[in-house]
Amino acid sequence: MLIGLLVAPAPAAAVDPIPGTPLPAEPEAIVLPFVTDAIAFDLDADGTRDLVVVTSSSDDPGLAALRTWYVDDLALGVSAAGHGSAVPLRRPASGDALMTEAGRSGIDREGMIPVHLDEPARLLRAHRDGREILLLAIMGGDTQFDLPCCLTIWEVVDKDRTLELRLVADTERLAVEVVAADMDADGTDELLVTEGPLNDLSQVLDLALLRWNGERFARTAFTIPSVTGCCGTILDIGDSDGFPGEEVLLAGPLIGPGRSQPTGLHRVSLRAGAPFVERGDLGDVIAAHALSLETGPAVLTTDGSILFLWSWPRDGQPDRQAARTSGGAPSAVFGTGAHTRIVAGVAFQDPGSVLVLPGDLGGGAGPSTAFGRDTRPVAFAATVQGEVATSLTPFIGVIPGGLPGDRDVYVFGGQLVRPVPDPDVLAEVTSLALLPGLEPVGTVGPGGEWVALLTDFSEFARLNAGPPEVTLLAARNPSALRLVATSSVLEPESDGGHLAPTFLGVATDPDHPTGLIVGDEAAYAEISGPPGTTVWWATRGRPSGNLTLGADGVARIQLLEAAGPNAPDGSGATASIWLVTPAGHAYYGTWRIRVYRQPPSLVITPNEALFNFSPAVVGQTVPGATVTIDGTEVRVEQDGSFAGPVSAGLLPSDVRVVAVDPVGNRTERVVSVIWPVDYRRLPFVPMAVLLTVGAAAVLFLRRPDTGPSRRTPDDGATFEEIGG
Numbered sequence: 001m002l003i004g005l006l007v008a009p010a011p012a013a014a015v016d017p018i019p020g021t022p023l024p025a026e027p028e029a030i031v032l033p034f035v036t037d038a039i040a041f042d043l044d045a046d047g048t049r050d051l052v053v054v055t056s057s058s059d060d061p062g063l064a065a066l067r068t069w070y071v072d073d074l075a076l077g078v079s080a081a082g083h084g085s086a087v088p089l090r091r092p093a094s095g096d097a098l099m100t101e102a103g104r105s106g107i108d109r110e111g112m113i114p115v116h117l118d119e120p121a122r123l124l125r126a127h128r129d130g131r132e133i134l135l136l137a138i139m140g141g142d143t144q145f146d147l148p149c150c151l152t153i154w155e156v157v158d159k160d161r162t163l164e165l166r167l168v169a170d171t172e173r174l175a176v177e178v179v180a181a182d183m184d185a186d187g188t189d190e191l192l193v194t195e196g197p198l199n200d201l202s203q204v205l206d207l208a209l210l211r212w213n214g215e216r217f218a219r220t221a222f223t224i225p226s227v228t229g230c231c232g233t234i235l236d237i238g239d240s241d242g243f244p245g246e247e248v249l250l251a252g253p254l255i256g257p258g259r260s261q262p263t264g265l266h267r268v269s270l271r272a273g274a275p276f277v278e279r280g281d282l283g284d285v286i287a288a289h290a291l292s293l294e295t296g297p298a299v300l301t302t303d304g305s306i307l308f309l310w311s312w313p314r315d316g317q318p319d320r321q322a323a324r325t326s327g328g329a330p331s332a333v334f335g336t337g338a339h340t341r342i343v344a345g346v347a348f349q350d351p352g353s354v355l356v357l358p359g360d361l362g363g364g365a366g367p368s369t370a371f372g373r374d375t376r377p378v379a380f381a382a383t384v385q386g387e388v389a390t391s392l393t394p395f396i397g398v399i400p401g402g403l404p405g406d407r408d409v410y411v412f413g414g415q416l417v418r419p420v421p422d423p424d425v426l427a428e429v430t431s432l433a434l435l436p437g438l439e440p441v442g443t444v445g446p447g448g449e450w451v452a453l454l455t456d457f458s459e460f461a462r463l464n465a466g467p468p469e470v471t472l473l474a475a476r477n478p479s480a481l482r483l484v485a486t487s488s489v490l491e492p493e494s495d496g497g498h499l500a501p502t503f504l505g506v507a508t509d510p511d512h513p514t515g516l517i518v519g520d521e522a523a524y525a526e527i528s529g530p531p532g533t534t535v536w537w538a539t540r541g542r543p544s545g546n547l548t549l550g551a552d553g554v555a556r557i558q559l560l561e562a563a564g565p566n567a568p569d570g571s572g573a574t575a576s577i578w579l580v581t582p583a584g585h586a587y588y589g590t591w592r593i594r595v596y597r598q599p600p601s602l603v604i605t606p607n608e609a610l611f612n613f614s615p616a617v618v619g620q621t622v623p624g625a626t627v628t629i630d631g632t633e634v635r636v637e638q639d640g641s642f643a644g645p646v647s648a649g650l651l652p653s654d655v656r657v658v659a660v661d662p663v664g665n666r667t668e669r670v671v672s673v674i675w676p677v678d679y680r681r682l683p684f685v686p687m688a689v690l691l692t693v694g695a696a697a698v699l700f701l702r703r704p705d706t707g708p709s710r711r712t713p714d715d716g717a718t719f720e721e722i723g724g
Contacts, residue, residue, distance in 0.1 A: 015521055015662055016624075020502035023529035024494050029582035030483040031532060032069070034061065038454050038481050039123040040400050040442025041134050043068055043158040049444045051452050052134065052156065053481060054121045057088050057114075064089040064115045066136060066156065068163055071445035071483070087163045089115035091138050091152045092170060117478060123156075126180040128212060130187035136165065139175045151175035151193065153210070153217060169210055169217035171195070179234045183270035185244035188212050192234060192248050192268060192275075195221075205250070207268075209275045222275050224250060224266050237267075238290035241314040242297045245270055249299075251285050267312065280318040282310060287329045292336045293359050300342065302329045307344060309361050322361040335359070399451075400442030435584040443486060451489045453584050455479035455534075482532070488583040499577055499589035502526040504556075506593060507662030510622060517596035518572065519663030523560040525577060529553055532582040539573040560593055569597035600625050600661040602669050615673050618643040621659040628658045646673055 034056035040049045050070050057065040067086040090112040115121060120139035125132055134156040153169035173195045180189040191210035205224045210217035235249040250266040265285055267278045284303040291298040291309075298321065299310045307326045310318040326344040335341050340359025441452035504524040509515035516523070527535055531553045538544035539559070549555055559575040572594035580586050604619040617629050623640045626633060634644030646655050657669045 015505050015507055015519070015664070018503040018506065018508065018516075020526070020528070021495070021500040023527075023533070023579075023581065023585075023587060024491075026530040026581055026583045026585075027485045027488050029532060031582075032481040032483070034117065034478040035454060035481040036064070036117060036478050037121060037123050038441045038452060039125070039134065040444045040452060041123075041125070041132075043134060043156065044070070044161060045158075048446050049442060049448070051441070051444050051481075051483070052123060054089070054123065054136075056117055056478065058086065059088070060114075062117055064117045064119065064121060066163060066165070068158070068161075069483075070161060071450055085158075085161055085163045087165060089121065089136075089138065089165075091115055092150065092167075122178060124178065124180055126189040126191070127182060128188045135168070135180070135191075137175065137178045139178070151178075151195070153178075153191070168215075169219070171208060171210075171219050173206075173208070177234045179236045179248060181236050181238075181246040181248055183245045183247070183268075184273075185246075190270065191217060194234060207250075207275075209268075209270070211273070220274065222277070224277055235285075235288045237288050237299060239292075240267065240290045240297050240299045240312055241269065243269075243314055247290075249285075249288050251288075269314075278315070280310075280312060282318050283308065289330060289333045289342075291333055291340055291342075291359050293340055294337045295360075298359075300330060300333065302326065302344075304329060307342070307357070307361060324357065324361040326357075333359070399440045435580075435586070438580060438584050440584075441481070444483070449486050450483050451486050451584075453482045453484060453489075453582075455481075482582050484583045491583070491585070493585045493587060497585075497587050499579070499587040501577065501589070502528070507596075507624060509592070509594065509596070512592065515592040515594065517663050518560060518563060518593055519596065519665065520562055520565060521663070522558055522562045523575075523593055524556055524558055525575075526554065526556045527577070527579065529579065529587075530581050530583075533579050535577065535579040537575065537577045539575045563595045567595045569595060571595045596661075596663055597665060599665050599667040600659050602657065602659040602667040604657060604669055604671050615647075616643050616645045617655055617657055617671055617673070619657065619669075621667075622661050624662040626660045630655055 032053060032055065036054045038051060038053040041052050042049045043052060044050065048071070050068055052066065052068050054064055055067050057063040065086050065088045093113045115138055122137045122139060124135050124137060126135050127133065136154045136156055138152045138154070150170055150172040151174065152167060152171075154165040155168050157164040157166060169191070171193070176194045178191055178193050180191055182188065183190045183192075190212075193208045193210060195206040195208050207222055207224065209220045209222065211220065212218075235251060236246070237249045238246050240247050240249075248268045250268060265280055265282045265288075267280060269276050269278070282299070282301050285301045286304050287302050289300040291300055296311065299312050299318070301308045301310065305325065307324050307330060308320060309322040310320055312318040330342050330344045332343040333340065334343075338359075342357040342359060342361070344357055435453070438453040438455060441454050444450045444452055502525070503516065504526065505521035506516040506518045506523045509517045525537075527533075527549065529549055531549050531551050533549040533553070534546065535549065535555060535557070536544060536546045537557050537559065545557065547555055547557070557577075560573065563571070572592065574590060574592050576588070576590040578586065578588040600622040602619060602621050604617060619627075619642055621627060621636065621640045621642065623636075623638060625636055625640065627636050627642045627644070628634070629644040629646060632644065634642050636642045647653075652672045652674045655671045655673055657671060659667045
């Protein structure tokens with residue numbers, strides 16, 4: 001039995017549908033397709049954040065372009081086409097490309113080649129002289145010609161709502177990650193880059209520090225030993241040592257004989273204009289934050305289940321101050337000093353709970369009562385032969401720009417939360433929305449009344465032919481970006497996010513009210529919701545599927561194929577359906593569907609009355625069953641009781657009663673009825689004696705006189721005649 005999408009009309013089901021509840025309607029969303037990166041940024045400096053995206057070129061869908069959507073021009077129900085400004089993406093060709101025939105055909109007169117949509121291109125915020133600027137980093141190689149190329153960084157400039165790109169860095173090296181941090185506290189950010197092509201056998205991580213020299217970002221190269229280049233991760237942790245300037249943390253597993261797990265971190269700071277590297281043993285780290293406590297700066301790390309608080313003095317080793325089991329990674333740190341709060345999450349196995357902790361990881365904090373422990377998963381995964389095939393995880397982080405009137409808004413565990421630090425109360429959080437599988441790009445438009453949501457993207461690696469070089473392209477798959485009304489995003493899910501589709505071909509499990517049973521029919525679920533809603537479905541260990549609701553907002557999916565008459569009783573599978581609406585609301589449901597072969601109970605209540613002037617068959621079966629008496633269907637009450645009139649006479653006659661449960665299992669009974677007096681109800685022995693005595697009396701009274709005739713004295717006869 002496999003899961004699949006129903007491509008033909010559903011069969012005429014003998015099983016009555018289990019009606020569901022349609023999802024609430026939402027305001028129409030504007031959808032921008034083929035987006036690989038997006039950012040909310042006030043590019044024209046008018047006080048309103050606009051939307052800047054890397055998207056497909058209008059001239060060639062395979063090429064990338066940069067487009068700005070000035071959101072104050074957009075309105076609900078208006079197509080986004082034609083708004084804003086767009087410019088095709090190009091970059092200088094590498095020397096190798098200039099020397100090849102294949103490369104020459106793709107190079108324009110200025111020595112530039114187009115950027116393909118599947119090449120990594122990142123938008124990032126940076127600061128120059130205290131002013132926020134927007135940079136575009138084109139990270140990867142030329143996939144059309146399979147040639148590695150350079151990292152180019154462009155400043156994005158608005159000129160009367162027309163885009164310009166100014167080249168500010170060209171390293172001639174492939175880049176994997178880029179972060180911006182003001183490492184010398186002068187109001188202008190430095191850029192730290194992990195570089196490539198990457199040598200899989202190398203025991204160094206190649207990096208570059210790019211510093212602004214007034215016209216361009218100048219490159220300073222350096223390496224970190226004993227960290228494999230293929231797995232280095234940059235973590236921007238802010239100020240961690242108490243000296244002016246931010247630091248960057250580099251994580252990566254050590255390589256060498258018998259070493260394959262993370263055993264240390266490197267902190268990069270800027271001293272005398274050059275990168276300075278310190279190594280510290282902070283254990284396995286998957287996330288890190290910088291904290292500003294009353295005791296000084298600190299570093300918060302996690303291995304995914306335990307939070308660790310470190311002080312890391314300059315030119316010293318990290319000193320662990322506290323540890324606390326959290327069951328998940330920290331999602332946000334807000335506040336300073338005694339008001340510092342850490343929002344930490346639970347693991348996938350225990351969804352729906354949040355820990356709000358003091359900055360020093362002290363006691364007194366437990367699961368937030370605002371969330372409790374509900375049944376909504378915050379991440380969904382479907383497995384195929386034991387491996388994850390489909391994963392839908394929540395965004396964790398800060399919504400750029402915050403919400404209207406409140407900048408301190410975070411997304412955690414799939415839920416939008418507004419933490420409110422208070423000196424007397426640990427923290428309060430308000431559940432606003434569920435956002436799995438979507439990344440909030442930010443609020444845009446006047447007053448922030450729009451939220452841009454980008455579908456979760458994935459990364460992939462492309463291996464060059466022949467060792468030892470491995471080229472890692474952290475490319476984002478094109479996805480749809482949605483502009484939705486902020487008010488709609490903030491509406492909570494109805495019924496706590498519980499999904500109640502209409503089911504066809506199945507019935508409620510009589511032994512497990514939350515489960516479903518199926519007979520010989522296929523099992524279907526019908527989803528009704530806002531157009532554009534993305535639906536995923538899966539059964540554990542079986543292929544998964546997905547679709548997007550069309551303009552009618554309805555889709556019917558097949559959960560299980562028809563079991564067939566030989567399927568054993570109790571076989572089946574657990575099916576799950578989860579979906580995300582255009583406004584980011586998530587609904588989820590999982591059901592155990594099992595084949596049910598048990599014939600329904602059918603109890604006939606005997607008629608004890610002697611006189612039966614309205615003969616009927618009365619009985620009890622399972623709720624929802626269909627009952628026929630001699631082929632005529634009769635009404636079955638909600639508790640399974642039924643009664644139906646029958647034809648009867650003085651002699652006993654047989655009546656056939658058939659009960660069929662909701663999934664087609666059948667039970668028959670034969671009942672004998674008589675009318676109008678059921679003499680079979682009378683006691684046999686007394687009735688036999690009574691009938692015998694009655695018959696004797698009747699016979700005695702009707703007996704003929706066979707003796708001599710007698711005369712009365714006055715009939716005139718003589719004595720002799722009498723004696724004679």
